[in-house]
Amino acid sequence: MISYSSIKNFVPGYPSVTAQKELIDKNIELDQKLNDLISKISKEEQYITNFQKIVKGDMPINRDSSGKVFKSQNINTKNELSFSSDN
Numbered sequence: 001m002i003s004y005s006s007i008k009n010f011v012p013g014y015p016s017v018t019a020q021k022e023l024i025d026k027n028i029e030l031d032q033k034l035n036d037l038i039s040k041i042s043k044e045e046q047y048i049t050n051f052q053k054i055v056k057g058d059m060p061i062n063r064d065s066s067g068k069v070f071k072s073q074n075i076n077t078k079n080e081l082s083f084s085s086d087n
Contacts, residue, residue, distance in 0.1 A: 050060035
């Protein structure tokens with residue numbers, strides 16, 4: 001009965017190669033979206049910091065756009081997540 005229903009996808013050993021590829025593709029897509037969000041947040045934090053410095057009469061910071069980049073490691077085995085700096 002399990003082999004004919006969608007429950008088989010939750011039983012270890014049943015996911016097909018296609019299902020695994022879809023999960024990896026979704027993982028990559030989510031990684032890209034997270035990188036975009038991290039970049040946007042970093043730029044917004046820099047903007048707020050610079051705005052506060054200007055209001056206080058200080059010189060704004062001119063930082064490069066490199067920051068933390070999200071990378072998933074060992075997608076096939078452990079699915080560990082980490083942050084690293086790209087320089």
